[in-house]
Amino acid sequence: MTAKRILLLRITPSILRTVNHPVHHYPPLTLKYIQSILSQKNFINLKLIDDEVDHLKSAELIKQISYDQPDILVLFANFISPDFIRAFSQRLKQVTTDLFIIAIGPVATWNRESLLCNSSPIDVVISGEAEQAVAELIEQLSSGDNSTQDYYRQKFMHTNAAITVEDLNSLPYLEFSKQELKKYSFIYPVRLNKKVYCGYMETSRGCVCKCIFCSQYIRKSYSDRLRFKDAKRVVDEVENLVSKGANFISFEDDNFASASEHVFSICKEIKRRKLKIKWAAEVTIDEVNEELLKEMRSAGCEFLQLGVESGSGRIIGLLNKTNQPETWGLRCKKIFNMARQIGIATCALLMIGSPTETEEDIRKSINLAICLRPDLIKLHFFCFYPGSKARETFSEQLIDAKRIQYMYHHDYPYINLSKIHSGRLIELRREFYKRVLLSPRFIMNHLCKYFLYYLCNLGNFKFLISKTLSLLRNKKNLPKRFDLGLLDKR
Known part of the structure; x- marks a missing residue:
């Protein structure tokens, strides 16, 4: 052939x-x-x-x-x-x-x-x-x-084990046409007063965190072993994307700050070349500090997504998010405050519907999200994805595989081991967003920062507004695929 x-x-x-x-x-x-x-x-x-x-x-x-x-x-x-x-x-x-x-x-x-x-x-x-x-x-x-x-x-x-690429520098540069840069628009607002064309790339693979909800099913890479591209290679790729028309970069690492020396080396190389490019990444609370945030900002970091997950220390402990769950809220507040003072915009990633979670736990998450004063929040439903520790731990309580295949963390909690009915979780998600996004303080701050961005990126503005309004409308948003009474197993 x-x-x-x-x-x-x-x-x-x-x-x-x-x-x-x-x-x-x-x-x-x-x-x-x-x-x-x-x-x-x-x-x-x-x-x-x-x-x-x-x-x-x-x-x-x-x-x-x-x-x-x-x-x-x-x-x-x-x-x-x-x-x-x-x-x-x-x-x-x-x-x-x-x-x-x-x-x-x-x-x-x-x-x-x-x-x-x-x-x-x-x-x-x-x-x-x-x-x-x-x-x-x-x-x-x-x-x-x-x-x-x-x-x-x-x-x-006959190769059953998941393959990993050991030498990331051996991979070629990613090539994007200008049409592709338009197609994969970075939908989150950033402080650029022009049309944003985002280039996507990675600087590392692997994640050593042991969160029970995380799975290579939804991650960008495989293995818990960290592998890195050289800083020179990373910035060469950035320049290549800029030459294709990108004016903003999204680093698609599972955890960009998994090794601080790697981040420092990239930032130093960007500054050495006097490359004026804004960029975004996703990091964890426990792996960033003031020194690292300042270095990132000086090299063009504009936007960070940070996994907060919950405002309940009990739930954070269950999720195995950190080895100090009792001080989680205080540390989140400290990092978000640092980022705000340094000038880095933030998106707080949160989750509801975790196993054994109560409405009181979710109230704590709402209160924490308000205190963090992020530029955005993104709220997920807990999902038992294949390969996650949660899937293994709660396997005897999970419903049959046909329902598992419908799981998607922005859709509906088809498998729900929290203490809250699935329909009520939908209502609480709506309330969560309303409490944070519709407060006068949030709206005023957001418009002051991003009005010109939205003016230059009307497509993104219309998309975000239409989806957000649909999400916040007062209706149940319940699925038609299954009978509700069979979806909850508590």
């Missing part, structure tokens, strides 16, 4: 487009890396379709793929059931000639056996950080040497 046509496809459920909560659509970095590697190897008939932002229905995707007639399909899937992926792949095999399907991504990693069951239309499943392995396999499939092809098929067929 000589692969002349290769299709890279990210497929996502419709809920990511229809959920009445603002959702930031990040580019599929894994597929972008594969695209860059194959381009370097002179594969020219290469196409990437991102269902998450292209908004194609299954029938439209099948029609498009039938027209393109690719030889190899690399299928990246998340938040979708293995049953759907198999059925979708089977339909593709019916409308194409000798299509070879490689499944990668979170669903492929955590549902490998389901995707490779008898009569499965999927040819190979590659778990973990699949960029280099996929490119290697495609290169061999394209060689025309049947013995080599069979060797690589068998190699990946």
